[in-house]
Amino acid sequence: MKKCFLILILCLVAFNQLAFCQSVAPVKEYTVNAAQIKAHIESTMYGIFFEDINMAADGGVYAELVKNRSFEFGTPLEGWTVHKKDTIAHSIRDLDKYEALNNVLVLNRGAESPDNPRYLRITLPGDDKLFGISNEGFRGMGIKEGETYSFSLLAHRDEQSAVKLSVELRDENGKIIGKAELSDFGTEWKRYVVRFKATSTANKAQLYIWLAGKGAIDMDMISLFPEHTWKNRPGGLRADLVQKLAELKPGFLRFPGGCIVEGRDLANRYQWKKSIGDIDNRKTIISRWNQEIKGRFMPDYYQSFGLGFMEYFLTAEDIGAAPLPILNCGMACEFNTGEVAPLDQLDPYIQDALDLVEFANGGPDTKWGKLRADLGHPKPFNLKMIGVGNEQWGPQYIERWKLFTKALKDKYPDVKLVSSLGPSPNGKEFDLLNKTFRGLNADILDEHSYQSPKWFLDNANRYDNYDRKGPKIFAGEYAAINLFVTSPDNKNNWECALAEAAYMTGLERNADVVNMASYAPLFAHVDAWQWKPDLIWFDNLRSYGSANYYVQQLFSLYKGTDVVPLFLDNGPVEGKDGCFATASLDKNTHELIIKFVNYNTTGQNIKFNIEGSSAIQKAVKIITLRSGNRDLENSFTNPTAISPIETAALVKGRAIEITVEPYSLKVIRVKYL
Numbered sequence: 001m002k003k004c005f006l007i008l009i010l011c012l013v014a015f016n017q018l019a020f021c022q023s024v025a026p027v028k029e030y031t032v033n034a035a036q037i038k039a040h041i042e043s044t045m046y047g048i049f050f051e052d053i054n055m056a057a058d059g060g061v062y063a064e065l066v067k068n069r070s071f072e073f074g075t076p077l078e079g080w081t082v083h084k085k086d087t088i089a090h091s092i093r094d095l096d097k098y099e100a101l102n103n104v105l106v107l108n109r110g111a112e113s114p115d116n117p118r119y120l121r122i123t124l125p126g127d128d129k130l131f132g133i134s135n136e137g138f139r140g141m142g143i144k145e146g147e148t149y150s151f152s153l154l155a156h157r158d159e160q161s162a163v164k165l166s167v168e169l170r171d172e173n174g175k176i177i178g179k180a181e182l183s184d185f186g187t188e189w190k191r192y193v194v195r196f197k198a199t200s201t202a203n204k205a206q207l208y209i210w211l212a213g214k215g216a217i218d219m220d221m222i223s224l225f226p227e228h229t230w231k232n233r234p235g236g237l238r239a240d241l242v243q244k245l246a247e248l249k250p251g252f253l254r255f256p257g258g259c260i261v262e263g264r265d266l267a268n269r270y271q272w273k274k275s276i277g278d279i280d281n282r283k284t285i286i287s288r289w290n291q292e293i294k295g296r297f298m299p300d301y302y303q304s305f306g307l308g309f310m311e312y313f314l315t316a317e318d319i320g321a322a323p324l325p326i327l328n329c330g331m332a333c334e335f336n337t338g339e340v341a342p343l344d345q346l347d348p349y350i351q352d353a354l355d356l357v358e359f360a361n362g363g364p365d366t367k368w369g370k371l372r373a374d375l376g377h378p379k380p381f382n383l384k385m386i387g388v389g390n391e392q393w394g395p396q397y398i399e400r401w402k403l404f405t406k407a408l409k410d411k412y413p414d415v416k417l418v419s420s421l422g423p424s425p426n427g428k429e430f431d432l433l434n435k436t437f438r439g440l441n442a443d444i445l446d447e448h449s450y451q452s453p454k455w456f457l458d459n460a461n462r463y464d465n466y467d468r469k470g471p472k473i474f475a476g477e478y479a480a481i482n483l484f485v486t487s488p489d490n491k492n493n494w495e496c497a498l499a500e501a502a503y504m505t506g507l508e509r510n511a512d513v514v515n516m517a518s519y520a521p522l523f524a525h526v527d528a529w530q531w532k533p534d535l536i537w538f539d540n541l542r543s544y545g546s547a548n549y550y551v552q553q554l555f556s557l558y559k560g561t562d563v564v565p566l567f568l569d570n571g572p573v574e575g576k577d578g579c580f581a582t583a584s585l586d587k588n589t590h591e592l593i594i595k596f597v598n599y600n601t602t603g604q605n606i607k608f609n610i611e612g613s614s615a616i617q618k619a620v621k622i623i624t625l626r627s628g629n630r631d632l633e634n635s636f637t638n639p640t641a642i643s644p645i646e647t648a649a650l651v652k653g654r655a656i657e658i659t660v661e662p663y664s665l666k667v668i669r670v671k672y673l
Contacts, residue, residue, distance in 0.1 A: 161215025
């Protein structure tokens with residue numbers, strides 16, 4: 001019996017050893033030459049692409065909680081409901097639109113205020129019932145217990161009116177979780193402000209404004225902001241979302257998009273001059289994304305421009321990113337109307353570009369530089385690059401590009417221009433622009449790639465044979481799509497994120513050609529998205545980074561300053577046996593950094609032989625991002641399901657020996673002297 005038991009044990013051991021040998025490949029030896037600099041890595045290598053899609057601005061990073069605050073939506077009372085309340089029983093009755101017409105009017109100031117003409121007039125009969133309006137917010141309002149909120153509005157009353165306002169925040173169950181009062185309104189338009197604390201937390205609260213008294217009161221720009229915004233700026237940005245951007249350590253911030261730069265037509269394009277200055281005079285327009293994606297229509301999606309160009313420049317400065325504004329070049333979105341401004345009517349578009357450079361860089365003795373200083377930023381923003389058009393293509397783009405380029409280069413020769421290569425990384429539109437702009441010595445070419453994970457794996461060597469003396473490349477929008485572009489069932493899963501990591505090793509290995517790269521889109525509201533996948537997901541209170549976010553973060557944090565060779569069998573590691581890798585030095589931290597992607601179902605025993613360095617320290621820091629489930633996604637229930645894990649190893653002689661798990665990304669860091 002004992003003999004049989006011993007034989008059984010030996011068989012189990014042998015079986016386990018066989019299984020281990022089958023799951024972990026033999027040791028592969030790679031060579032890293034730390035003395036041979038191949039390319040300098042620009043500080044702008046990895047950055048952020050921002051577009052107001054998926055409710056990223058209003059309802060997202062812009063911290064305003066009131067939707068349609070100035071009644072400028074196509075339906076003036078979109079987001080608002082009119083109520084009566086019995087002051088004794090506290091019961092609320094919603095009024096239908098016909099009954100409300102007796103008490104509520106939307107009026108228009110016309111030429112007196114062309115960019116914000118509408119306002120609300122409410123007339124009270126003086127009975128014992130409270131009359132009020134409520135705002136639903138952007139899929140509700142996220143309210144935090146203990147947070148101070150600032151309620152404000154523009155208002156004035158008639159000579160004979162005497163009206164008092166009571167402000168309430170109510171949670172999903174109708175419970176009052178914050179309140180304040182305003183009175184003593186004057187007969188001239190004036191901003192009134194009151195602050196109060198919330199007594200409870202709610203993800204989908206609503207704002208109620210109750211009016212008591214007799215007579216008429218006019219109201220506009222009804223607003224509610226948390227006190228604690230990013231940098232605690234009044235009327236500012238949502239702190240947790242900007243913090244996630246800061247934690248990426250981005251090299252640049254591209255803004256404001258995206259297709260909203262172009263607009264569905266030219267009248268609906270983004271105009272930067274209308275996005276700065278007093279928010280009361282920033283004209284609200286309908287979003288380009290309100291009905292773009294089939295099955296994801298959002299008729300209440302508008303742009304208030306509370307997040308405008310001044311805020312973009314300030315945010316870039318805050319997070320240490322170079323600003324990269326993209327401007328309309330006289331062309332609407334070619335997926336929509338394809339409207340173009342005639343060449344002889346292009347001057348206003350070109351002037352907008354020239355004025356933007358002056359706004360960013362000009363001194364106080366210039367018109368637009370003075371305006372920047374008057375807005376609180378006397379120091380220039382040091383703008384070094386600007387985009388001419390977003391995702392344009394065709395001969396009509398080339399014609400307009402030439403006029404923009406001449407005007408900008410004549411006046412600002414040191415400002416680099418980013419030029420579109422169309423919406424795809426190949427095809428006749430891409431080939432025409434690529435050939436033309438290379439012949440015209442363009443500065444930076446913007447490539448967009450929304451493709452399958454396999455495409456990203458196959459294109460890890462895409463830039464190996466690009467002209468080293470030609471224009472630099474900006475991988476301006478890319479994301480691995482597991483189904484098809486615009487599918488509502490696309491996922492931010494590990495399969496896509498790891499394929500992007502493999503591709504990014506090729507970007508970094510070719511840093512002498514690729515100077516910038518950014519994933520897109522950036523933000524998505526879980527209750528109001530049009531496009532998947534996205535880098536950061538949020539609701540009204542919380543946010544989390546996708547697996548793709550952590551890939552971007554690791555590459556950005558540990559990009560290094562200079563690329564050095566990493567070879568297997570005297571060739572780059574760009575997909576052979578499912579492995580991808582790049583190596584760099586960081587001359588600021590004196591580290592050798594290796595990024596290694598294993599896209600296999602089996603683990604890899606790896607040995608890195610380090611050459612060319614006089615000495616390396618024994619301690620090795622390793623950061624791992626992995627999952628055995630390629631379909632796994634981060635979520636609110638498990639926001640860090642796929643997130644970095646730090647471990648350590650030791651150098652053996654002049655070699656680093658590690659095991660790289662299946663479906664994993666490793667960042668390996670070792671100090672050198």
